[in-house]
Every structure is written in structure tokens, then in C-alpha cells.
Amino acid sequence: xxxxxxxxxxxxxxxxxxxxxxxxxxxxxxxxxxxxxxxxxxxxxxxxxxxxxxxxxxxxxxxxxxxxxxxxxxxxxxxxxxxxxxxxxxxxxxxxxxxxxxxxxxxxxxxxxxxxxxxxxxxxxxxxxxxxxxxxxxxxxxxxxxxxxxxxxxxxxxxxxxxxxxxxxxxxxxxxxxxxxxxxxxxxxxxxxxxxxxxxxxxxxxxxxxxxxxxxxxxxxxxxxxxxxxxxxxxxxxxxxxxxxxxxxxxxxxxxxxxxxxxxxxxxxxxxxxxxxxxxxxxxxxxxxxxxxxxxxxxxxxxxxxxxxxxxxxxxxxxxxxxxxxxxxxxx
Amino acid sequence: xxxxxxxxxxxxxxxxxxxxxxxxxxxxxxxxxxxxxxxxxxxxxxxxxxxxxxxxxxxxxxxxxxxxxxxxxxxxxxxxxxxxxxxxxxxxxxxxxxxxxxxxxxxxxxxxxxxxxxxxxxxxxxxxxxxxxxxxxxxxxxxxxxxxxxxxxxxxxxxxxxxxxxxxxxxxxxxxxxxxxxxxxxxxxxxxxxxxxxxxxxxxxxxxxxxxxxxxxxxxxxxxxxxxxxxxxxxxxxxxxxxxxxxxxxxxxxxxxxxxxxxxxxxxxxxxxxxxxxxxxxxxxxxxxxxxxxxxxxxxxxxxxxxxxxxxxxxxxxxxxxxxxxxxxxxx
Numbered sequence: 001x002x003x004x005x006x007x008x009x010x011x012x013x014x015x016x017x018x019x020x021x022x023x024x025x026x027x028x029x030x031x032x033x034x035x036x037x038x039x040x041x042x043x044x045x046x047x048x049x050x051x052x053x054x055x056x057x058x059x060x061x062x063x064x065x066x067x068x069x070x071x072x073x074x075x076x077x078x079x080x081x082x083x084x085x086x087x088x089x090x091x092x093x094x095x096x097x098x099x100x101x102x103x104x105x106x107x108x109x110x111x112x113x114x115x116x117x118x119x120x121x122x123x124x125x126x127x128x129x130x131x132x133x134x135x136x137x138x139x140x141x142x143x144x145x146x147x148x149x150x151x152x153x154x155x156x157x158x159x160x161x162x163x164x165x166x167x168x169x170x171x172x173x174x175x176x177x178x179x180x181x182x183x184x185x186x187x188x189x190x191x192x193x194x195x196x197x198x199x200x201x202x203x204x205x206x207x208x209x210x211x212x213x214x215x216x217x218x219x220x221x222x223x224x225x226x227x228x229x230x231x232x233x234x235x236x237x238x239x240x241x242x243x244x245x246x247x248x249x250x251x252x253x254x255x256x257x258x259x260x261x262x263x264x265x266x267x268x269x270x271x272x273x274x275x276x277x278x279x280x281x282x283x284x285x286x287x288x289x290x291x292x293x294x295x296x297x298x299x300x301x302x303x304x305x306x307x308x309x310x311x312x313x314x315x316x317x318x319x320x321x322x323x324x325x326x327x328x329x330x331x332x
Numbered sequence: 333x334x335x336x337x338x339x340x341x342x343x344x345x346x347x348x349x350x351x352x353x354x355x356x357x358x359x360x361x362x363x364x365x366x367x368x369x370x371x372x373x374x375x376x377x378x379x380x381x382x383x384x385x386x387x388x389x390x391x392x393x394x395x396x397x398x399x400x401x402x403x404x405x406x407x408x409x410x411x412x413x414x415x416x417x418x419x420x421x422x423x424x425x426x427x428x429x430x431x432x433x434x435x436x437x438x439x440x441x442x443x444x445x446x447x448x449x450x451x452x453x454x455x456x457x458x459x460x461x462x463x464x465x466x467x468x469x470x471x472x473x474x475x476x477x478x479x480x481x482x483x484x485x486x487x488x489x490x491x492x493x494x495x496x497x498x499x500x501x502x503x504x505x506x507x508x509x510x511x512x513x514x515x516x517x518x519x520x521x522x523x524x525x526x527x528x529x530x531x532x533x534x535x536x537x538x539x540x541x542x543x544x545x546x547x548x549x550x551x552x553x554x555x556x557x558x559x560x561x562x563x564x565x566x567x568x569x570x571x572x573x574x575x576x577x578x579x580x581x582x583x584x585x586x587x588x589x590x591x592x593x594x595x596x597x598x599x600x601x602x603x604x605x606x607x608x609x610x611x612x613x614x615x616x617x618x619x620x621x622x623x624x625x626x627x628x629x630x631x632x633x634x635x636x637x638x639x640x641x642x643x644x645x646x647x648x649x650x651x652x653x654x655x656x657x658x659x660x661x662x663x664x
Binding site: 002003004005006007011012014015016017018019021022023055056058059063190192193209210212229231232233235259263264265266267268269270271272273274275278288291292293295298300301303304305 | 334335336337338339343346347348349350351353354355387388390391395410522524525527541542544561563564565567591595596597598599600601602603604605606607610620623624625627630632633635636637
């Protein structure tokens with residue numbers, strides 16, 4: 001294992017310290033916990049959003065804490081659900097009296113621990129609700145998950161629900177819009193190569209030279225199958241087919257597209273994929289209102305990518321395009 | 333070689349198509365050339381900035397075309413200088429009558445071809461000047477370069493000179509400020525693993541398991557030495573030492589820091605590096621005004637990173653923090 005780390009046991013702690021040092025205008029630490037919240041807590045009157053999960057998916061989730069997106073993010077150990085008390089601390093730190101919405105990716109451990117945190121917070125009189133993201137069309141009931149997994153489409157939930165909360169909507173409304181995004185977004189990925197969890201010291205799975213995995217999860221959970229490496233166009237064609245088979249879209253429909261790198265994939269390759277996605281969607285008469293290309297929800301240094309397609313209506317589009325300002329992908 | 337591509341000969345063409353499709357609100361193609369320019373050309377009265385070089389460093393350079401940064405970017409073949417006629421076309425496309433500044437990384441081929449383009453443009457009556465970035469303190473006179481190489485510090489030149497041009501400064505002033513950034517910025521990198529140029533089909537260099545290279549270039553040019561993998565803190569200590577030995581800074585000095593991923597390095601590791609950089613600079617009494625962490629100047633899927641430190645004064649700081657809006661690292 002070659003990594004730029006000190007000791008495997010300290011990677012999350014040291015990462016969080018490095019993040020706060022880099023982005024102190026955006027985020028601060030909740031003392032004693034693996035929780036980052038906005039450096040400047042919004043005034044009363046805003047529903048607070050909390051997300052999180054295992055570490056190793058950066059910039060998700062702490063990178064999306066900021067105006068127009070999340071209020072807090074909880075960082076578990078690498079690829080490991082945060083504990084209920086960590087989530088509970090995040091909820092307490094961000095609550096503004098108007099309620100808190102938890103955005104949970106559909107992994108059994110995450111769901112269980114976030115739900116326990118809801119019970120703890122409710123006992124304190126804090127109103128907390130949740131949505132569960134399950135955008136991955138590849139497989140049902142994979143490792144760690146009952147039902148479908150939540151992957152990169154989750155950041156579109158952060159963005160749209162975040163914009164709704166920022167606009168002053170009530171908790172019920174923010175939850176409604178988050179669920180609408182979840183209903184309208186589908187994703188699927190592929191991997192050229194695995195990643196190595198620092199504490200494990202060896203790759204999560206092994207692919208042969210010239211072998212790829214289709215539909216694996218962001219922790220390396222098994223996908224639909226392995227196959228011989230094909231061209232970018234052929235792979236893209238397959239993933240878009242699977243997504244649109246699951247969510248048929250009529251000609252004229254507006255969509256947003258996220259080409260998400262898993263950590264070790266050059267932007268060059270992501271743009272080559274985007275070229276084909278755009279061509280395929282155009283063939284079907286779909287209109288792309290917005291495209292994101294880059295590393296939004298990674299799997300450490302996994303090589304590969306996922307495609308997410310979000311079906312838009314005027315409400316979702318307006319919220320997607322609303323301004324946001326977060327540490328992820330900090331722009332000049 | 334496992335890559336998400338179609339054929340090696342088409343990677344740059346297909347990437348550029350994918351970029352324009354993703355970011356059409358920012359960039360458009362100069363027909364028939366590997367040149368992207370702003371989708372909306374600024375009105376007269378703005379000096380135009382052009383940069384570029386071999387492809388494979390994305391988001392550099394086309395990702396920085398937009399308001400407050402570049403006006404045009406020229407994309408050579410992977411790790412190969414663009415031809416003079418490509419640069420010449422970029423200059424013609426962006427010229428607004430107020431002159432064009434070329435920002436060149438110090439590689440012999442780039443310098444030669446950009447200079448030939450200046451002669452071609454001058455013959456057309458277009459005023460063109462240049463600056464040459466050589467921020468890499470690692471080695472002198474490496475492969476492809478006489479003097480020091482230009483690496484990630486180049487994007488800070490784009491940012492600051494871009495802000496100056498956007499503010500309406502004359503060519504001479506924009507060149508002066510670009511040269512001031514070059515004078516004040518130093519960088520150095522390390523690699524855990526090489527990358528593979530698609531047309532070559534095999535890694536640019538080979539490192540043993542547990543071996544790293546210190547000070548290599550962004551095309552895999554040799555660095556100062558290879559050594560056994562050490563901790564993140566030890567590696568960071570060494571790189572910061574080399575940078576500050578070359579550019580001593582007095583206590584109280586303000587700086588900007590760029591922790592640049594080379595393509596396959598998880599953000600987790602970059603933040604762990606930033607934690608140590610921030611601690612080292614604090615020990616020396618330096619103040620960090622702004623930190624960037626992410627993939628700004630990559631080497632395809634090379635694993636590793638570079639550190640850049642920019643010495644600020646009030647003029648540079650103001651321009652660094654001025655707004656910009658480009659496709660790179662597109663934020664929500």
C-alpha cells in the first residue's frame with residue numbers, strides 16, 4: 001500500500017484538521033467529534049441539513065457544507081458508518097429551532113445509526129426527519145445494503161434540498177423536495193481498478209489486467225458483472241441504457257447530468273464519457289440543462305466513474321441552479 | 333493499459349468535445365483547432381490571456397478559461413507542446429485590440445512554439461507579449477526544459493494576471509503582475525506512482541512497491557531522487573523545506589498555499605498534507621491568506637501531489653481573491 005498518510009488510524013482525524021485549516025471561512029469542527037458544520041451558523045428560520053457517512057468519498061460530504069447546501073457533515077471511519085452519537089452531535093450543533101433533515105445514503109449501517117440519532121434528538125425535543133437516497137440502478141440488496149445503494153446522485157439531493165432550505169422553506173417542504181430529487185435521479189458506475197482502505201492495507205477487490213467491473217458500489221461492493229475492457233463509448237452506452245431503462249424519459253424532457261470521477265480517473269476520461277452521454281441523450285431528444293464533470297463522490301483512489309441523470313422540472317431546475325458556496329471544488 | 337477511452341489518437345479531440353458540451357456557457361471551440369476560448373468574448377478594452385501546453389494536465393488549462401482568468405487555452409497532444417499555428421489561432425480568436433499575453437510553462441517545446449506564434453501574430457499587427465513560469469524548485473535543466481520547470485504555480489499566475497486584465501489594466505501592467513507572481517511563487521512535488529500516456533500504452537516511469545520519487549515533473553521527468561515511502565508529515569516537511577530554502581520568508585509574511593493533486597491522489601491525502609503545511613508555516617510565523625486543495629494541474633492518473641507557496645503583498649492578495657468564474661472545479 002502506497003499512500004500519503006501518517007498512520008492508518010489517524011487518517012480521518014488528520015483529514016478533518018486539514019480541511020478546517022484549508023477552509024476555515026466555510027467550516028468549523030464540533031469539538032471532540034468527527035463533525036464539520038458551517039463556520040457561520042445561519043440565523044433562525046432555516047431548516048438545517050445534515051449528511052455524512054463513511055470517510056473516503058471526499059469531497060462528500062464535508063465539502064458540501066456551506067451556504068445553499070449542507071449545514072453539517074458527519075465523517076465515519078473510512079467506508080464505515082458514523083456512530084449515532086456523532087450524528088446526534090451534528091444535529092444538535094446545526095439545529096436552529098426549525099428542524100433538521102438528515103440525508104442518508106442507503107447503507108444498512110448508515111440508516112440504522114442515523115435513525116438512532118433521530119431518536120436521541122427527538123428525546124431532546126429537536127424535530128428531525130430523514131430521506132434515504134438510493135439512486136444506484138445497478139443491483140438490489142448488495143453488500144451492506146437492503147434495496148438499492150446511494151451513490152453520487154446524493155450530491156444533487158444536497159444541492160436542491162439545500163437551496164430549498166436556504167430559501168426559508170419548512171422542514172416538510174424541504175423533505176418533499178429532497179424526496180422528489182431521489183425519485184427523479186438514477187446513477188450507475190464502473191471501475192477499472194479498486195482502491196485500498198488504509199486500515200486494510202490491500203485492495204478492496206482485484207481486477208485482472210484488461211478486466212473492468214460494471215455497477216460496483218462506492219465501497220467496492222459487487223456490481224452486475226465483470227467484463228473485458230471495452231471502449232469508452234461502449235461502456236457509456238451500457239450505463240446510460242441501464243439508467244434510462246429504469247427511468248424512461250420522453251423526448252423533450254430536461255435533465256441534469258453528473259459525470260462523477262471515483263478518485264483516480266483523469267478529467268480527460270470523464271470528458272470523453274460526457275461527450276458520449278451528451279450524444280446519447282440528444283439522440284433521445286432529451287435536453288441537458290446542466291452538466292457536472294469531476295470528483296464529487298469518490299471511493300478513495302478507485303479508477304472509474306459513475307453517470308447520474310436527474311429528471312428536472314421547473315422547480316428542481318431553479319433550485320439546482322441557485323447559488324451555493326462550499327469548500328468542495330473551490331473555485332478561484 | 334486500462335483507460336476509459338476510445339482510441340489513443342482521439343483522446344484530445346474527444347475530450348475537447350466533451351468539455352464544450354459540459355461547459356458551453358463558459359467555453360467554445362475555435363473551429364478546426366484544439367483551442368477553447370470564452371463563450372462570450374469580452375468587449376474591447378480587455379487584455380486577453382492565453383495559456384496552454386500538452387494535454388493531460390486537466391483542468392489546466394481550458395478549465396481556467398472564463399471571467400477573471402484566461403481568454404483562451406491551447407491543447408497539444410498529451411504531454412506534447414501545441415504547434416505554433418494552434419497558439420496563433422488562439423491569439424487571433426481572443427485579441428480585442430488591446431494586446432494578448434501568453435502564459436507559458438517553461439518547457440523548451442512550449443517556449444519555442446509559443447514564441448513562433450508571437451512572431452506570426454506580430455506580423456498580423458497583433459501586439460503579443462509573454463511570461464514564462466518556472467516555479468518548480470526541484471531541479472534545473474531536466475528533460476525537455478532549460479532552467480526550471482513550470483508546474484502547478486502556473487494556475488496562480490492565471491488567476492492573478494486574469495484578475496488584473498479583467499480590471500482593465502494595460503498589457504504592460506498585466507505582464508508586470510504576472511511576472512511578479514512568477515517571482516513570488518515556488519512549487520515542488522512528489523509521486524507515488526506514474527501515469528500512462530495513451531499513445532505510449534505503458535507507464536512513463538516505474539516505481540517499486542514502497543518507492544516514491546521526489547521532485548519529478550508533471551510529465552514524469554526525473555526529480556531529485558527516489559526514496560523509500562515515508563510518512564505524509566516527513567514528505568511534506570521535506571518539500572516545504574526545499575521551497576522555503578529557495579524563497580526565504582520572514583515571520584509575519586502572508587502567503588497563499590496550493591496543495592495540488594496530480595490525478596489519482598484522494599482528497600483525504602491532500603488534506604493530510606495541508607494539515608502539516610499549515611503547521612509548518614505557522615511555526616515559521618507565516619500567515620496563510622488562502623488555501624487551495626484539489627486537482628488543479630494534473631498528470632493524467634499520476635499518484636502524488638505538489639505544494640505551491642505564493643508570497644503575497646496587498647496587490648497580489650486582492651487580485652487572488654477577486655471573483656472568477658470558470659469551468660474548472662465547477663461548483664454548485
